[in-house]
Amino acid sequence: MTTTAPLLNVAGLCIEFRTGDAVVRANADVSFTLTAGRTLGVVGESGSGKSVLCRSLLGLIPSPPGFVTAGSVRFEGGELLGLDEAGLRRVRGTAIAMIFQNPMSGLNPVWPVGDQISEGLRVHRGLASRDARARAVALMQQVGIPSPEKRYDEYPHQWSGGMLQRAMIAMAMACEPRLLLADEPTTALDATIQDQILALLVELQERTGMAMILVSHDMAVIAETSDEVAVMYAGRIVELASTAAVFRAPRHPYTLGLLGSIPRNTGDTRLRPIPGQPPNLVELGPGCSFADRCVFTSAECRVTPAALRPVGPAHLSACLFPERMTAASA
């Protein structure tokens, strides 16, 4: 097929958290599309709404306090928002799977690891336990767990963090999902293990042709894995473009700041953190929420709503004055 319909189409997604009188807009007007086999990297500081976005796709946001107030999430042509528990369960773990930040606490401590990998196969595919075990052992092999037959019956506390994350990945891959959500999959791991896990994810993606949304606060991780990048700030996507474009010519000051905070081995080794703190999501003003921390800011930034708009070919930015950045760097 030449016209590839998008696998996932998120449009105008708004998510609020309500506690007492306070309303936090965790996601505001989030829109993007993802094609089968591609990877979207979602990057931003903690609290920018990237994990909430991921969880909302699977209906995992506890409600209350979380509410989806607007938008649509179409997966393979079907709407996911508003599905009931039973409908969501048919998607979770089969069509869309998810891996989480902390593998150490993501596995049930009182179950053997292998049984947790094969559980999805037994529940969704109705496999008998022997077949499920054989399949799980094969999966463990695929994700690089040595002597899987023996380790199948071990408990999580006997495993290292890196091995547990491999187990989590095997668990997610069990039913061959078309979309894998990876929420900070390497943050809790040692630096050397991080690269192995990322390489594994890329390899699995090439082999199975699944799409992936990879959430990270680390630009380097995104650069290594993603085809496209969505930069999130204060619940909004502030820049959306191909990875190459974002790294070559960022069109939002926040992205520029994130790139500046990557430690580099060459040239300027100093880390340049973005000044200031992320805004309080309860008290957002009408204008650009990055205005207070932006070096290019002007009075207009604080009063004019900043929406995502095209600033170049297949390049979207929410900055009102992206030309200021080009002027500065020129």
Place this chain on the structure above:
Amino acid sequence: MAILEYIVGRILQMVPVLFGVSLVAFLCIHLVPGDPVQIMMHGRATPEVLATVRAELGLDQPLPEQYLRFIGGAIVGDLGKSIIQKAPVNEIIGERLGPSLFLLVYSAVLAVLFALPLAVVAALRAERLIDHSIRILGVVGFAMPPFWIGLLLMVLFGLVLNWFPISGYGDSFVEHLWHLFLPSVTIAVFLAPLLVQSLRSAMLDVMTADYIEVARAKGLSRRRIVVKHVLRNAAIPVVTVLAVNIGWLLGGAVIVEYVFAFPGLGSLLVRAVGFRDYPVIQGLTLVFAVIVMIINLLADLSYMAIDRRVLRR
């Protein structure tokens, strides 16, 4: 191997406690102000009789020797002789041990049957009306004196409605179940609130764990998540709570046994105290403590069966 090592280590831990326990049981007759034999005979015995009894109980020997005899006898199951009932203490106790253990297990089973659904509902609907109602129910259940509930149940279901016998033990397993129903319910009413509360809060803790979110992301049903993932983890603190409180449960059982004139260890203890039958009291003290220790051991072992992390030390 680690499992065997754990079990052996756990049993060895019991030795010093057993020593302390035996010392307490042994000393209780010696702490009686005045002459225990005189009190035991209710002041109605001649000096010659008193001397005979004293010799029979070994009370004329030096203390360390008496203790060695006591502990040596206890190890082989000889707990001395009751002067008042004119029978060996181990036989008197042995007769009543079975019924008491039956009552204990029966009431624990009933308490779990009451508590499990209530705790699950309370946890799944936390902070809603049904949760608050269950909590109030628990508070009331906890404040009700066991002997009073026993009395009311006895009158209502035994005498007025005539559904259940109000005393005795019965001869077959089914008869035991029938005869022991009212006393077991009484103890269960006293135990269930404790279980509901600890299971509810343990479930709430577990439900916030990362692996529960992972289980949801896997597409498991709510029922499967609760049964397979939450309850098993939540059982760990509940087993601990049960074991820690087993002493209270046994204490409650003593009173309930007395209310229902049940032929168990508790009513034996009350009667023995009434008669100042010190050898029986000594024996019962020891037996009760050993029961508590064995139940604690079993709790630790089931803890290990549920959660292998304890083996890691």
Place this chain on the structure above:
Amino acid sequence: MTAAVRAELARWPASLKVGSASFALIVLTGLFAPWLTAYDPYTQDLANFLQPPSWQHPFGTDQVGRDVFTRVLYGIRIDLQIGFLTTYVPMSYGLLLGALAGYLGGWFDTVLMRLLDVAVAFPFLVLIIVIIAILGPGVHTIYIAVFILAWTMYARLARSEMLVERGKDYVLAARTLGYPTSRVIFRHAMPNVINSSIVFSMADFVLNILLVSGLSFLGLGVEAPLPEWGAMIAEGRDFIFDAWWIATLPGLAIVLTGVSLSLIGDGLAHRLGQRQRSFL
């Protein structure tokens, strides 16, 4: 001052308000018992025995014609007094010993732990009964027995809390400032150690009332003719078929008192930011 009181009250959960209000009412009823009833708890009226509840005798009369309502009111004094003393006297030195053991460690801790291990190996009630068998029944024996045994629970609780507090930064800070150990323990760590015991003491109070009434019911505690609730239930037991009120209504008094105290405990747990403790 009143503003501070009001602010504090606003932070009380409903259970704490309801519990303390009803407990205060019970205490006041006990204090003013002579003004609330026309009868004497001990005076027998053999002409009017086993009368069912009526306007004259709201809780009926017992087998010797005493007014049950009056006896229940006077019972408040006895049960609450015993319950209070058997809870807070052992708590005071149990806390102290447990906190010291937890902070100091060493041989003191080891000895205390061994004692506690032996104490918990016995069912509490059985040990109490054994001590009664040694010393003879009566209120004094109950006091002695509970004072000998009940501190162990508080010691265990305080010790484990102190072990946690001892490792915290604020305690380390106080130590590095060179404060004397006693000051670190009592001024700095103790206020944090004590909360769990306060919450627990409410449940313990309930259990002690149940204990005293239970022992009296067994004939090992408070002796007739004192209007202790458990003893009244024991007396009413023989007449329960013909005169249900004698045994039933004192039991309700126990339940009401217990519920009030449990609600206070529940509310205090929330207010003091304590994890809701199981009853024991």
